[in-house]
Amino acid sequence: MFSLENKKRIIDAHNIIKEYQTGTELLRVLDDVTITVMENEFTAILGPSGSGKSTLMNVLGCLDRPTSGTYFLDGVDVLQANEKQLAHMRNQKIGFVFQKFNLLPRLTAIQNVMLPLLYRGIDEADAFERAKEKLVLLGLENRLKHRPNELSGGQQQRVAIARAIVGDPPLLLADEPTGNLDSKSSLDAIKIFQDLHHQGNTILVITHDRDVAEKLQKVVFIRDGRLYEN
Amino acid sequence: MKARQLIKLVFINIYHNKFRSLLTTLGVIVGTATIFLVVAIGAGGEAQVNQQYSKLNVGTIMVTSATRGKVKDPLTKKDAERFTESAHVASAFPVVNGSGTMKYGNYGNKGSFFGIVPEYQEANHLSVQIGRLLEDDDESKHNRFAVLGSDFANTYTDGNPDEIVGKSIEINSRTFEVVGLLNRVGDSGSFMSYDDSVFLPMSVAEKYLLGNRSNPNITVVAKDLNSVSSAIEDIKSILDETHRLGGSDQFRIVDAGSRLASAQSTAKTMSMLLLSVAVVVLIVSGIGIMNVMFVTVKERTKEIGTLKAIGATRSEILSQFLGEAVVISFVGGILGSIIGYGMVPVLSYFELAALPTLNGLMLGLLFSVVTGVFFGFYPAWKAADLNPIEALRYE
Ligand SMILES: Nc1ncnc2c1ncn2[C@@H]1O[C@H](COP(=O)(O)OP(=O)(O)OP(=O)(O)O)[C@@H](O)[C@H]1O
Numbered sequence: 286m287f288s289l290e291n292k293k294r295i296i297d298a299h300n301i302i303k304e305y306q307t308g309t310e311l312l313r314v315l316d317d318v319t320i321t322v323m324e325n326e327f328t329a330i331l332g333p334s335g336s337g338k339s340t341l342m343n344v345l346g347c348l349d350r351p352t353s354g355t356y357f358l359d360g361v362d363v364l365q366a367n368e369k370q371l372a373h374m375r376n377q378k379i380g381f382v383f384q385k386f387n388l389l390p391r392l393t394a395i396q397n398v399m400l401p402l403l404y405r406g407i408d409e410a411d412a413f414e415r416a417k418e419k420l421v422l423l424g425l426e427n428r429l430k431h432r433p434n435e436l437s438g439g440q441q442q443r444v445a446i447a448r449a450i451v452g453d454p455p456l457l458l459a460d461e462p463t464g465n466l467d468s469k470s471s472l473d474a475i476k477i478f479q480d481l482h483h484q485g486n487t488i489l490v491i492t493h494d495r496d497v498a499e500k501l502q503k504v505v506f507i508r509d510g511r512l513y514e515n
Numbered sequence: 516m517k518a519r520q521l522i523k524l525v526f527i528n529i530y531h532n533k534f535r536s537l538l539t540t541l542g543v544i545v546g547t548a549t550i551f552l553v554v555a556i557g558a559g560g561e562a563q564v565n566q567q568y569s570k571l572n573v574g575t576i577m578v579t580s581a582t583r584g585k586v587k588d589p590l591t592k593k594d595a596e597r598f599t600e601s602a603h604v605a606s607a608f609p610v611v612n613g614s615g616t617m618k619y620g621n622y623g624n625k626g627s628f629f630g631i632v633p634e635y636q637e638a639n640h641l642s643v644q645i646g647r648l649l650e651d652d653d654e655s656k657h658n659r660f661a662v663l664g665s666d667f668a669n670t671y672t673d674g675n676p677d678e679i680v681g682k683s684i685e686i687n688s689r690t691f692e693v694v695g696l697l698n699r700v701g702d703s704g705s706f707m708s709y710d711d712s713v714f715l716p717m718s719v720a721e722k723y724l725l726g727n728r729s730n731p732n733i734t735v736v737a738k739d740l741n742s743v744s745s746a747i748e749d750i751k752s753i754l755d756e757t758h759r760l761g762g763s764d765q766f767r768i769v770d771a772g773s774r775l776a777s778a779q780s781t782a783k784t785m786s787m788l789l790l791s792v793a794v795v796v797l798i799v800s801g802i803g804i805m806n807v808m809f810v811t812v813k814e815r816t817k818e819i820g821t822l823k824a825i826g827a828t829r830s831e832i833l834s835q836f837l838g839e840a841v842v843i844s845f846v847g848g849i850l851g852s853i854i855g856y857g858m859v860p861v862l863s864y865f866e867l868a869a870l871p872t873l874n875g876l877m878l879g880l881l882f883s884v885v886t887g888v889f890f891g892f893y894p895a896w897k898a899a900d901l902n903p904i905e906a907l908r909y910e
């Protein structure tokens with residue numbers, strides 16, 4: 286069958302340090318973090334509040350630069366990239382799912398999902414078809430023209446997931462995707478991520494919910510900015 | 516992102532906030548309407564001035580007494596002859612005028628008449644629609660002929676001016692045969708209204724109506740446009756010599772060219788003044804736009820963070836917000852131009868000549884766009900410059 290060796294490294298981050306200067310104090314939020322995620326892995330990062338989960342996610346998501354370290358995403362040296370290249374990387378290599386969904390309130394569900402494709406320069410008709418396909422996949426075929434405030438929390442999160450996967454990025458990043466959902470919707474969302482994983486997606490989910498983490502293939506712990514594998 | 520998509524996003528956002536956008540652009544509407552109207556008034560005024568003076572030969576100089584009514588030391592026909600001695604003067608001729616009771620058929624009224632030499636008609640661009648102008652023979656033979664202004668003929672014939680040619684009119688109970696009907700001159704810009712007047716040979720006017728009490732004005736035609744000021748100098752020194760009692764100061768010497776120029780420059784000054792008011796209005800409205808855009812950017816901070824997370828570049832964010840500012844102000848520009856256009860008839864109701872021009876439209880729209888770009892840029896740049904993480908955290 287296949288072995289680890291012929292799989293791609295999606296995330297390859299070494300010795301990541303992130304420090305914040307607060308007044309006179311130097312706060313080390315990520316302390317020498319090394320993490321690798323292989324293609325089609327489903328990883329959970331588990332840790333208490335304030336441990337640095339979101340900070341790590343921002344670095345891995347090319348939204349923030351670490352103080353030091355090295356980071357290759359899908360073979361590209363992220364820390365050498367300029368601002369514009371980072372924007373393109375976020376657009377093409379990463380799909381974000383946020384705790385609060387972060388849908389654009391004035392756009393319909395399908396317009397929200399089309400947006401990453403439009404930022405790629407794909408034309409509208411094409412983007413529409415691809416967005417519709419993903420929304421149908423997530424059971425939202427009757428909600429295409431609804432605005433976020435006309436959708437339930439669970440539906441909003443499914444739209445957000447559709448937006449994250451519409452461009453078929455090599456990496457899905459989710460920061461507490463179930464944090465704003467009731468238990469039923471949470472289970473649905475986890476199920477969706479598992480399905481996506483089985484379809485070949487590489488997923489990194491941040492959570493402080495043990496029940497969520499337990500369902501996943503691989504769990505990494507973070508405490509006070511340090512990473513522990515099991 | 517393709518420009519079309521970006522524009523669509525811009526319109527979705529503006530449409531969502533249509534009431535606020537409209538309020539924001541109110542200043543631009545007022546400013547653009549003002550610009551449109553100012554340019555229209557400027558063009559209308561200029562056209563009016565040019566039309567008024569088009570009948571006037573710019574090389575013409577008018578010499579009149581400076582005071583109205585009885586003059587101690589009046590101009591004489593001899594003065595006209597003396598003026599022609601100047602090398603800068605082509606011709607000079609006296610004009611007498613007076614008023615009296617005019618009658619035609621059973622209609623009568625008070626009116627004014629001119630006693631002129633034939634050259635006068637040429638110098639003032641008078642022409643006939645029916646019949647003929649006064650001729651040298653009429654003057655030398657004292658023919659009791661009259662040429663009528665078009666309004667005069669209209670009034671006295673109750674709308675059938677053609678019939679009066681060949682008939683007689685009475686002025687102060689003396690009859691004169693009408694030989695010609697003049698084309699309409701319009702407002703001549705001078706103190707005389709040609710259209711309401713009767714023109715007689717000068718010798719006839721003096722002999723039958725004015726007697727020796729006539730105090731002529733003198734119309735001087737300069738050799739060419741460049742000799743107008745030298746001609747005026749010469750006229751002054753001649754008057755100083757011949758009218759030793761009061762000298763040239765008791766006479767008013769006005770040339771048509773400088774009157775035209777000063778009327779034009781007055782119209783221009785007015786336009787510039789109003790235009791600067793409009794620009795101030797636009798600057799103030801631009802500050803309003805900037806203010807609202809700052810509020811908009813602040814409100815949408817989290818959205819901007821989201822857009823950056825899904826791959827919007829700095830220039831795409833900048834374009835989107837700049838686009839909103841420009842579209843808002845451009846729409847204001849269009850509405851303002853329409854309102855300005857709609858105001859033109861209102862102005863003419865108040866007897867302000869306004870002439871809508873493409874220039875005014877272009878200038879107004881240009882200013883509205885410039886306002887949007889100029890005042891929208893800084894807020895848009897602020898939006899583009901947001902740190903994605905801080906923007907995502909913003910509540
Ligand atoms: N911009 C900043 N300046 C200073 N300190 C910061 C900044 N951002 C984060 N921190 C600190 O870094 C630490 C980690 O924050 P982070 O948001 O990564 O925690 P988290 O693990 O995601 O917590 P939670 O589960 O509550 O979301 C916190 O102590 C926080 O105060």
Ligand SMILES: [Mg+2]
Binds near residue numbers: 338
């Ligand atoms: Mg967090």
